[in-house]
Amino acid sequence: MNNLAHDSMSTQAASKRQQIDFDTPVLQRKRHMRALKDRVARWYFTIGGLSVLAAITLIFFYLGQVVAPMFQGASLEGKHSIPSTWLPEQSAKPLLLTIEEQNQLAMRLDVTGRVQFADVHSGRLISSEQLPIPEGRRIVSFAEDAPGTYQLVLGLDNGQVLVVKHSYRVVYPNNEKTVIPQLSYPFGQEPITLDPQGRALSQVGVSQFRSNLLLTGVTDKELHVLRLSRTESLLTGEVSLDEERLALPQLADPVTALRIDPRHLWLYAITKNHADVFDLRQQQLNGRYNLTTEGAEVTSVSSLLGGISLMVGDSKGQIGQWFMVRDEQGNSTLRLIRQFSLGNKPIVQILPEERRKGFLALDSTGQVGVFHSTAHRTLLVEPIAEGSVFAALSPRANLLLVEQGAKWQSIEIDNPHPEVSWSALWGKVWYESYDEPDYIWQSTSANSDFEPKLSLAPLAFGTLKAAFYAMLLAAPLAICAAIYTAYFMAPAMRRKVKPIIELMEALPTVILGFFAGLFLAPYVENHLPGIFSLLLLMPVGIVLAAWAWSRMPESIRLRVPDGWESALLIPVILLVGAFSLSLSGHMENWFFGGDMRLWLTNDMGIAFDQRNALVVGLAMGFAVIPNIYSIAEDAIFSVPKSLTLGSLALGATPWQTLTRVVILTASPGIFSALMIGMGRAVGETMIVLMATGNTPIMDINIFEGLRTLAANVAVEMPESEVGGTHYRILFLAALVLLTFTFVMNTLAEVIRQRLRGKYASL
Structure with a gap:
């Protein structure tokens, strides 16, 4: 018994010696360090994610802070009485009252022909001349x-x-x-x-x-x-x-x-x-x-800056803008373009601005209105005196000089951005010397009488047009390439092809734009029939090559390892491409009278510009393909093999497995790839800047140029005056672009989550 007890105690002691102690100081320190690293990583990623959200929010707030002042109305900052002791109580009626550029001197001309110059601030008489x-x-x-x-x-x-x-x-x-x-x-x-x-x-x-x-x-x-x-x-x-x-x-x-x-x-x-x-x-x-409605009479007439528009005020407080336009028969007629209202009292004076297409109007009760013609905007209506007054507006439109009786009064005007309104930014506007309303972007001109045309509609349209044609080329190629690479291609070949395609993403877009503008655009212009025949014959050639390969004897087909068949398409693509482009000149002579561009313009009525949406689609599609391909390929390749093998084991063909299992399971990732590619296409700058001609027109024609929001900001921001209307409009374009991509990404994420929930059970 004693021996048995001794042996049992020896066995227990040996067992204790063989057990691992997890509470040693070293292991405790490792656990503490691992827990600390987990907490640090958790806080690091949390802070990083919140910082990204905060940065995006701050960008929105900054852009909004720059843009918001454009939509504020005008205001009268201060009214100051000016001593005018040199002006007698019974002075002659003034014919003209003006202020010079520096807002220092005012000129008064009366009916006797006397001209008097006085200091605007002190009222001191400077000189007088008959x-x-x-x-x-x-x-x-x-x-x-x-x-x-x-x-x-x-x-x-x-x-x-x-x-x-x-x-x-x-x-x-x-x-x-x-x-x-x-x-x-x-x-x-x-x-x-x-x-x-x-x-x-x-x-x-x-x-x-x-x-x-x-x-x-x-x-x-x-x-x-x-x-x-x-x-x-x-x-x-x-x-x-x-x-x-x-x-x-x-x-x-x-x-x-x-x-x-x-x-x-x-x-x-x-x-x-x-x-x-x-x-x-x-x-x-x-x-x-x-010029007037029934019961009204013309009480005041003035010309806007440039003299093209007539501003006509009537006895009912209405002000109409009129100018000559051509009708459908080509005859010039005087048309009422816009109408403004100051109240219901007669308009006694209309004061046009000397730098912009704005004006001030005064009625018989001493009420003043600040308007802008192009924006069709009423910025201010406010009384400045009791009864009729005679006034002058400074050249910079920031000071109003009012004479009533023998007293002068100066009123400071704050009206920095009258040219901006919803209709001017997004609607059709009837500009001077145009025969009808239109969407126009033309922010600057060498002429001081120029009417700024600040419609963002053609820029937004150009952005979507460029993205559409780029995605039209990139999306099918990238998705199909991703499916084939991830599902059909041999692993050894995939390890070579995938990095090469992803390497295309590192190519600077300025290089692509340079290539598209200087080589691709003139090449496409000179080989239009070849380009279109290439787009038509390439799918046909690939299908015929696949059919011919399927009819080959097994002894030949089995010599090519499974998953390497795509290598056989390389010579097919090269031969079809060379054949299509070599036929370009012959097809032009056979079908288009020797010049397809002239045939499109003269016979079909389709305008052709060398740097057009087709060139942008080819160049920008090439730039977008790597983004879409890489994400979609990873999503398809990440589908568990068990799903694929299970489907095949149940009798489904590889094609049925692909369409009903693999693509559905990978659909959230494929959709994300398309949305990221769309965002890349919408925000692209250098390619569209160098390959489109930068013509801000609204035309779906693939042979016409375009201008995008991003390219417009890049082109015009260095020329804009900091704090000016043009400067803020460009920031508004950036805000529109950012908002669009934010909404699209948010919508894409919602759809992606729904797809993930729907097909998670596969």
């Missing part, structure tokens, strides 16, 4: 040239007119900026006779186009038009004036205003309710057009 009006004559009418020209004409009671121009010179005596006003008489100080009979000119008009000055006036319903051509000798410097009188039909009603088209094409004679439009080239009446 215009050279002939003794005994008086001013009976007055008109200005187009906004920003600072040229005006005075009509006298003896049928003569005086052309005056005011200008301002900035000097720096003692390093202090000083503005010196100047009056000049570009056509002489002697009045020009407009009516040979010496009758009073009830209305006058003036317009200068290059070296030609056009003067017009009305006496007793009789219209007088005089054209002066100013020529200067290059040798002597002597200036000579050539006069030409135009004979126009006489008027039927008393005229309240005269306006001349800046290119001297049209003359507008405004009556109480109508506008008689005269064709100055044909010297005949174009037509009579009704």
Whole structure:
């Protein structure tokens, strides 16, 4: 018994010696370290994920902060009374009140012909000058040239007119900026006779186009038009004036205003309710057009910047924008383009801006409205005085000078971005000199009279168009390649093919764009029949090659290892490609009269641009294929082999297994690949920048160019003024692009999760 007990105790001691102790200090330290690493990794990935979300949110907030000021209205910042002791209580009625560029001097012209310059801030009188009006004559009418020209004409009671121009010179005596006003008489100080009979000119008009000055006036319903051509000798410097009188039909009603088209094409004679439009080239009446509604009369007329548009205010507080357009028959007619409302009181003054297509309007109750014509936007309606006032708007449209009685008042205006509205950004806009409303992007021009065209619609359309044609090429090729590589291809061949295709993703897009713009675009233009025959014959050639291979004897087919059959397509693809492109010139001669491009344009009416959507589809499709292929191939290859083998064991064919098991199981990954490829195509910049011609047009034609949102930002951001409307519009384009990709990715993730839940049971 003792021996047995001894043996049992020895066995237990040996067993204890053989057991592993998991609570040793070393193992405890390892467990603690592993737990610490797990916590650090968990916090690291959590913080990293939250940081990404925070960064995206901050990007949205930053873009929104830059964009938001564009949609704010105008405001009147401050009203300041200006001492005007030099202006007597019973001063002569003002004909003109203006402010110079620096907002330092104001000019006042009254009916007596006295011009006074005063400091805008202190009200101090700087200088006073009497215009050279002939003794005994008086001013009976007055008109200005187009906004920003600072040229005006005075009509006298003896049928003569005086052309005056005011200008301002900035000097720096003692390093202090000083503005010196100047009056000049570009056509002489002697009045020009407009009516040979010496009758009073009830209305006058003036317009200068290059070296030609056009003067017009009305006496007793009789219209007088005089054209002066100013020529200067290059040798002597002597200036000579050539006069030409135009004979126009006489008027039927008393005229309240005269306006001349800046290119001297049209003359507008405004009556109480109508506008008689005269064709100055044909010297005949174009037509009579009704300007007001029933019961209303025209009370104020002015031209917008550039002189093309007429702004007509009536006695019911309505302001209409009119300009000449061509109808379907090719005839020019005066059309009402837009209408604005200030209230229900008569409009007494319309003040156009000198830098933009905006204007201010004042009614008889002292209420002011701030408007923009192109954006069709009412930015402000606010009373500034009690009763009618006479006002002037500064060239920068940031200061309003108001005269009421013998008192002056200055009002600061904050209106930085009037050109932006929903309709101007996304709707059709009827621009000046266009025959109909259209979507146009043209942000800048060399002409100061330019009307910015800021429609984002053609840019968004171009973005989707480029992505569509790129995905049309890339999606089928990439998905089919991924299916074949992951499901049918031999592992050894897959290990070579997959990295090569993924390596294409590392190719810089600027290289692809350079290649597409300088080589691919002209090559496609010169080989159009070959390109299209290649797209048609390549699938046919591959199918015929596969059919021919299937009919080969087994002794030949079995020599090719399983999964290596695709290598046999390499010579087929090369031969079909070479054959298709070699037929290009012959097909052009046989079917298209030697030039397919001219045939498309002349016979089919399809415009052709060398750098077009077809080139973008080929180049950008090549860039998108690696993204889609890599993700889709990984998703298909990751389908458990047990599912494939089980399906085959149950009697399904390999094709049935692929379509009903493998693709359905991998569908979330395939869909993610397509969405990522779509996002890459939408956000692509360099390829579309270099291969499309950057023409912002809305045309689905595959042979026309385009401009995308991303390319537009890249092209125009360096030229934009920081903080300006153009600058903020480009940020809005970036925000639209980011929002689109965010929505698309969110939607893709929702669909992907549903697909995963639906096919998770396979």
